[in-house]
Amino acid sequence: MTAVAGPALGDGPRDPLPGLGIGRGVALRLAVDADAEALAVLCLENREYLRPWEPERAESYFTVEGQRANLRALLDAYDAGEMWPAVILVDGEVVGRITLNNILRGPLQSCFVGYWVARAHAGRGVATEAVRQALDVAFDELLLHRVEAFTRIDNHASQRVLEHNGFTVVGTARHHIHVDGRWHDERFFERLAPWDDGIAPLPPA
DSSP states (O other): OOOOOOOOTTSSOOOOOTTSOTTSSEEEEEOOGGGHHHHHHHHHHTHHHHTTTSOOOOGGGGSHHHHHHHHHHHHHHHHTTSOEEEEEEETTEEEEEEEEEEEEOTTTOEEEEEEEEOGGGTTTTHHHHHHHHHHHIIIIISOOSEEEEEEETTOHHHHHHHHHTTOEEEEEEEEEEEETTEEEEEEEEEEEOTTOOSSOSSOOO
């Protein structure tokens, strides 16, 4: 789990992205209120599995109503152009979540990516493919220039996901996140847009 992305995010309806092949392998879809039940089941089933990487959660987080409230907050941020929250699907079934967070416009044009995949689907390349598709959204749809990510220094699986997607290590942020009862150092990764030439603020038309 990382330290948990065309037109502005708030433009248009909350529709799934075109061409992602829902029902055929790994796909992303913009989260909707109706995902609350599936996410509550996943969060509860994977509570111990995700605990070392996630912030401390209230008991309400693991309920349908708690997930519904969380989704409403994410979608409000989406409408404001600050975030792109999606669910990860395998053959049409929700198996995790991926989010392009803290979208910054102006001279930065950046965001950071956070994601998690249920234990039953870990180690099968699902997270790697989900991040690849999220990068397509960031660079091709949202026209961002830079995507950042953080992982705990001992989260080697997540680091491999990022490395397979062309991220490079920038450095180490000391005592960067408080999870699992203490502050942890995190590795800081970055990936620049394929169209980056060091000069142009946006990709060529």
